[in-house]
Amino acid sequence: MQKVELLYLSQEDIMGLGIGWEEIIHRVELALIEQADKTIENPPKRGIHSRENAFIHEMPVYLKQMDACGIKWVSGYPDNREKGLPQILGLQIMNCPDTGVPLCIMDCRWITGVRTAAVTAVTVRHCAKADSRGIAIIGAGVQGKMHLRAIKHVMPSLEVCRVYDISPQAAKVYADTLGKELNMEVLPCSSVEEAVREVDIIFTATQKVSRPFIPTDALKPGMLGGGLEAGRAWPKELLHGADKVITDDLGQTSQYATTGAFEGGLPEFYGELGEIVKGKPGRENDEERILAFNIGIACEDISLGQYIYERARDKGAGIMLPLMEKEF
Ligand SMILES: NC(=O)c1ccc[n+]([C@@H]2O[C@H](COP(=O)([O-])OP(=O)(O)OC[C@H]3O[C@@H](n4cnc5c(N)ncnc54)[C@H](O)[C@@H]3O)[C@@H](O)[C@H]2O)c1
Numbered sequence: 001m002q003k004v005e006l007l008y009l010s011q012e013d014i015m016g017l018g019i020g021w022e023e024i025i026h027r028v029e030l031a032l033i034e035q036a037d038k039t040i041e042n043p044p045k046r047g048i049h050s051r052e053n054a055f056i057h058e059m060p061v062y063l064k065q066m067d068a069c070g071i072k073w074v075s076g077y078p079d080n081r082e083k084g085l086p087q088i089l090g091l092q093i094m095n096c097p098d099t100g101v102p103l104c105i106m107d108c109r110w111i112t113g114v115r116t117a118a119v120t121a122v123t124v125r126h127c128a129k130a131d132s133r134g135i136a137i138i139g140a141g142v143q144g145k146m147h148l149r150a151i152k153h154v155m156p157s158l159e160v161c162r163v164y165d166i167s168p169q170a171a172k173v174y175a176d177t178l179g180k181e182l183n184m185e186v187l188p189c190s191s192v193e194e195a196v197r198e199v200d201i202i203f204t205a206t207q208k209v210s211r212p213f214i215p216t217d218a219l220k221p222g223m224l225g226g227g228l229e230a231g232r233a234w235p236k237e238l239l240h241g242a243d244k245v246i247t248d249d250l251g252q253t254s255q256y257a258t259t260g261a262f263e264g265g266l267p268e269f270y271g272e273l274g275e276i277v278k279g280k281p282g283r284e285n286d287e288e289r290i291l292a293f294n295i296g297i298a299c300e301d302i303s304l305g306q307y308i309y310e311r312a313r314d315k316g317a318g319i320m321l322p323l324m325e326k327e328f
Contacts, residue, residue, distance in 0.1 A: 001324075001325075001326065001327045003322070003324070003325045004101055004322075004323040004324045004325075005320045005321060005322055005323060006101075006102050006103055006104055006105060006320070006321055006323050007103065007104040007105075007106075007309070007312060007313070007318050007319075007320055007321075008104075008105055008106070008318055008319050008320075008321050009104060009105070009106035009107065009308065009309075009312055009317065009318040010106075010107055010318070011107040011109055011110050013106075013107075013312065013317045013318045014106060014107060014110050014111070014308055014312075015110055016317060017308065017311050017312060017315065017317060019307070019308065019311065021114075021118070021121070021149070021150055021153040021154075022153075023307065024114050024115065024118045024150075024304060025118045025121055025122060025150070025153075025154070027115075027118075027300075027303045027304040027306075027307050028115055028118040028119055028122060028300050028303065028304065029122060029277050030063075030065075030066065030303050031063065031297075031299040031300045031302075031303035031304075032119075032122065032248065032272075032273055032274035032277050032299075032300070033274055033277055033278055034063050034064070034065050034066065034274075034299060034303075035248075035249070035272070035274040035297065035299055036272065036274030036275050036277070036278050037065070037278075039063065039064040039065050040061055040062065040063050040064065040299050041061065041062040041064075042060075042061045042062075042249075042297060042298055042299050043060065044251065044252050044255060045057045045058065045059050045252065045298075046058050051077065051079075053078055053079075053208055054075070054076060054077040054078065054079075055075065055076050056073065056074070056075040056090075057072075057073075057074050057075075057076075058071060058072075058073055059071060059072040059073075059074065059297070059298035059301065060298060061297075061298035061299045061301075061302050062097070063299055063302060063303060063306075066303060066306060067097050068094070068097065068302055068303065068305075068306035069094075069095050069097050069302065070092060070093050070094040070095050070301075070302045070305055070306075071092070071093050071095075071298070071302075072090065072091075072092045072108050072111075072112075072298055072301045072302070072305075073090050073091050073092070073093075073108075074088065074089070074090035074091075074108055074112060075088070075089060075090050076088050078207045078208065086109060086142065087141065087142070087207070088109060088112055088113075088142065089107075089108075089109045090107075090108045090109065090112075091105060091106070091107065091108055092105070092106050092107070092108040092111060092301060092302070092305050093105050093106075094106070094302070094305050094306060094309050102323065103309065104305075104309045104312070104318075105321075106305060106308065106309070106318075108301065108305075111301055111304050111305060111308070112296075112301065113142050113143070113146045114146055114150070114304070115296075115300045115301055115304050116143060116146065116228065116294070116296055116300075117143065117146035117147045117149065117150035117151075118150055118300075119248055119273065119294045119296070119300060120147055120150060120151065120203060120226065120292070120294065121150040121151055121153060121154045122154075122273060122277060123224070123226065123246070123273060123292045123294065124151050124154050124155055124201065124224065125154045125155075125282075126273075126276045126277070126282030126283065127224050127244075127246065127276070127282040127283045127290045127292060128155060128200065128201055128224040128283065129200055129222050129223075129224070129283065129286055130157075131157040132155050132157060132158060132200035132201055132224075133157060133158060133159045133160065133200060134158070134159070134160045134161075134162070134198060134199035134200050134201070135148070135151060135158055135160070135161050135162070135199055135200065135201040135202070135203070136161070136162045136163070136164070136189075136195040136196045136199045136201070136202045136203070137161060137162075137163045137164075137174075137195075137203055137205065138163075138164050138165075138192055138195060138196075138202070138203070138204040138205065138206060138213075138214075138227075138233070139165060139204060139205035139206035139207075139228075140163050140164075140165035140167070140170040140171050140173070140174035141165075141170070141205060141206075143205035143228055144163065144165070144174065144203075144205045145174065145177075145178060147203050147205060148161055148178055148182065148186075149178070149181075149182065151201070151203075152182050152184065155201075158184060159184055159185060160184065160185045160186075160187065160199075161178070161184060161185070161186045161187070162187050162189050162194070162195040162196070162197070162199060163175060163186060163187070163188055163189060163195065164188075164189045164190075164191060164192050164194070164195035166206075168188065168190070171188035171189070172188050174186065174188070175187060175188045192213050192214065192215065193215055196214065196215065196218040199223075200222065200223055200224070201223065201224045201225070202214065202218060202219070202223065202224075202225040202226075203225070203226050203227065203228075204226070204227035204228065204229060204233040204234075205227070205228045206227075206228075206229060206233060207229070208229060208232065209229055209232050209233055210232075211232075211263075212232065212233055212234055212235040212236075212263055213233055214227075214233055214234050214235060214238065215235075216235050216237040216238060218238070219238050219242060219289045219291070220289070221286075221287045221288075221289060222286045222287055222288070222289070223289055223290075224283075224290045224291075224292070225238070225242075225289075225290070225291050225292075226291055226292035226293060226294070227293060228294075228296075229261075230253065230256040230261040230262070230293060230295060231256070231261050231262040231263070231267075231293050232261050232262075232263075234263070234291065235263055236262075236263040236264030238289075238291065239262055239263060239264060239267045239291065240264055240267055240268075241289075242267070242289045242290060242291045243287075243288040243289050243290060244270040244288060244289075244290045244291070245267045245268065245269050245270055245290075245291045245292075245293070246269065246270055246271055246272065246273055246276065246282075246290070246291070246292050246293075247269055247272060247273070247292070247293050247294060247295060248272060248273045248274070248294040248295060248296070248297055248300070249272065249294075249295050249297045250269055250272055252295050252297065253266075253269070253293055253295045254266055256295065267291075273292070273294060
């Protein structure tokens with residue numbers, strides 16, 4: 001029997017690889033294209049729930065064109081911040097598609113942070129008005145930050161970000177940090193209403209909210225909106241009144257409707273993001289009001305995970321761990 005070892009990559013090992021937004025967006029696009037081509041085996045997420053409002057999800061996938069496979073095991077515990085821990089964290093395993101042998105075990109927090117924002121950046125590229133100048137971010141946590149970085153990367157015309165968080169301190173730190181980092185005006189706001197005024201793009205990145213909080217008149221002609229709470233932040237007037245509603249996975253997003261995630265029931269979806277990446281029109285004029293609810297799918301994580309694994313091997317990053325040596 002051959003000795004088997006696997007590569008272990010911590011969050012810091014991964015961040016040390018210096019992977020940039022264009023590479024991350026490209027890996028996400030490759031995954032979305034495979035999804036549209038139906039060359040992925042990507043069963044719906046299943047989960048366990050050890051505390052109220054919390055989850056641990058399993059997300060396995062095989063991407064045939066890329067010949068990459070693996071699984072993400074990711075948790076969401078909204079009260080973790082009080083314990084000095086992130087809300088979202090976990091692990092990802094990359095397997096050898098020929099033998100099934102685990103090749104690499106890696107942190108999935110950074111991957112989740114950037115790939116989710118990259119999916120939104122792809123959405124912005126295809127569905128936001130060209131030369132958008134103002135954006136509202138509701139929720140100044142990990143995703144709120146990553147979203148502004150990724151969106152500014154694909155929409156350099158952005159000049160102003162208006163941010164609201166239930167924690168005024170979080171909004172202030174966000175404004176100070178990202179304003180300097182991205183060289184743009186970032187204004188902390190004292191209400192959602194104030195934040196969404198006079199912007200071109202609105203994204204919500206809060207928690208599993210119990211009722212919508214976006215004002216019913218917030219989405220004006222020409223605007224793009226979206227959220228990471230499976231539609232929970234958006235009122236039925238907008239969910240069912242927008243010109244186009246898109247998602248990265250119709251099947252999995254539809255399942256959330258059965259848990260009351262979309263006020264007034266599931267909206268009529270125009271299509272999936274992968275179809276738009278492949279050429280189906282996104283925004284077609286400056287008047288359309290478009291909403292996007294990307295649920296997050298395993299192919300996005302494993303596509304990026306494969307790239308990280310290859311880069312880490314090339315650079316000698318991480319540490320090798322023994323898995324097995326002898327027959328028994
Ligand atoms: N779709 C996906 O692929 C995907 C991936 C990762 C995370 N998520 C979701 O994104 C959301 C944010 O995740 P995160 O990692 O940034 O969490 P986080 O804990 O880092 O940030 C959440 C922020 O939202 C704020 N907040 C909570 N309720 C609010 C409200 N009602 N109004 C304004 N601000 C509020 C919190 O104070 C916090 O600053 C979560 O719902 C998470 O489940 C989705």
